[in-house]
Amino acid sequence: MIITVKCYATLQRFQPGGGEEFSLPGGGTVHDVVLALGIAPEEVAVIFVNGLHAPMDKALAEGDRLGLFPAVGGG
């Protein structure tokens, strides 16, 4: 299964070097991707799947767009 993954702010350092495409053979959840990227799950504060807020145990589907953010704010 191929998804798009985007890591932002302090999580940027975990962005795969090859780009945004991420292969998840056999499928999985956001949590699986986070671990595969080497991110400590507690560092992730906001998760978007296709622009919608999602929990860590959200199951991903082919072609999903996953955005991972630490705690950020501004305004």
Add this chain to the structure above:
Amino acid sequence: MAKFIRIDMGTRTAEIGACPEKYAGLAGRGLTSMFIADEVKPTCHPLGKYNKLVFAPGFLTGTSAVNSGRISCGAKSPLTGGIKESNSGGSFSQKMARLDIKALVFEGLPADGKYAVVKVDKDGVTFDEAPAEIVGAGNYDAIKVLQDKYGPKVGVALIGPAGEMKLSAANISFADPEGNIRSAGRGGLGAVMGSKGIKAVIIDDAGASAVPIARPEEFKSAAKRFANALTTHPVTGQGLPKYGTNVLVNILNEAGGLPTENFRRGRNEWANNIGGETMAATIEERGGKTTHGCHAGCVIRCSQHYVDKQGKYITSGFEYETIWALGADAAIDDLDAIAYADREYDEVGIDSIETSVAVAVAMDAGVIPWGDAKAALDLIRQIRQGTPLGRILGCGAAAVGQMYGLTRVPVVKNQAIPAYDPRAVKGVGLTYATTPMGADHTAGYAVATNILRVGGFVDPLGKEGQVELSRNLQIATAAVDSTGMCLFIAFAILDIPDGFNALVDMINARYDLSLTGDDVTALGKTILKAELDFNRRAGFTSAHDRLPEFFEEPCPPHNTVWDFTDEEIDSVLAF
């Protein structure tokens, strides 16, 4: 005894009195709004003889409490026609507080049409003619001239050419500790200052004593707990110092709430080029400053020095809303170009949100092409030149929309809607619709709860819970705006209850009071009610609390629409 200073610009005289009893328990926005509601004729012309301009530091300004140096400016707004409080960083407020000045009130109109520099120090108020070289000049040079003349450490509030031209989006600029610029940006208060013939106000606290603290030990311990909340919360302790407010570009883009091409869609393909991550990397690579505070004692330090390729300073206080408006709403995929525009806004003294949204509206009208950085800069520079088109732009998004016959004009009460699409971040849409300030994200920042998951979570795309969220945030914000605190402390105290308790404890220790959290809420309600009442007397009705009808169109990628009923909107501030 706290001083209350009234300055008559008609006679160039000042009356230094004791703070009236009814304002003794107020500060910041609470004081400016109650004062405007009491003394300004609601139906007056904002640039006429009945309007008054008031500056007030907050409850904790001048103390050792971190992040407490904001100044509130109030008047009837030339942009909205309603009451306005606009606040800013810089050094001015702390110096006012150390001189024990509760409020500076500017009244009357100049007899001769000349610009004055008003100087306030421990001996009183003096009036000088504005030096000829600063009239019509950019604000950076003007601050240098004024600090050469009055002293390198004096606080400066000033208007630029936009304020002199009395444009509806003119701001009041404040010198920061390095002589750079912060702004009370929104609502055109610079035009009010210009109408009163005030080029600048200088404040010199030489010889002033420290702000008195009634219960010093208690204050010290509460101040420590408060600072601890700010430094431990990841938003105020890590995200904001590292990336500035511009960290929001990518998260709003992911959420589908980043208004692009005059609010046609909520996501674009180039967002990361203009986002906080790219900005911080660019500043670092060029040897600029990624973090600094807008006033002494700030521990969040969300500001920065954005520099050019040679490492030369361009601008600071380079905020998300400005970058969004030019970078996404006007589709200018070029951070350097946006920085030069931001510099010009500071030089000319105009609201960077209002004017940037106006640029996007001008693009929509076909005045200049979408995304054309050079054409946008040329257009913005016309403000300083005072051309007819420059003046229209300087009167804001609604003025541009009206001149070019557009219906797609993102304003409420004539003030431009910032940075968060109300169809994809519905809570903040209710704030835009109902705040007495005109569309203002800071008046009730539901983005925190809708998008950032700070202070709980309310689904941004749904209606459930949004009315209460916007209401509660608007009440809390009116209170926070009275403390002198930077609003960003809210990120920490929404999540860390002891941070909020420490804030109340500091106020109690400073003034020997015993306020509770409920009293803070009651204060927020009192302020909002006074502001709403002023607007009612100025002619506003619930019909003014509506978003433009183009928000009935679906907003990609979620294709949600603005779907609150009139009854739901009207219930937001029905308390």
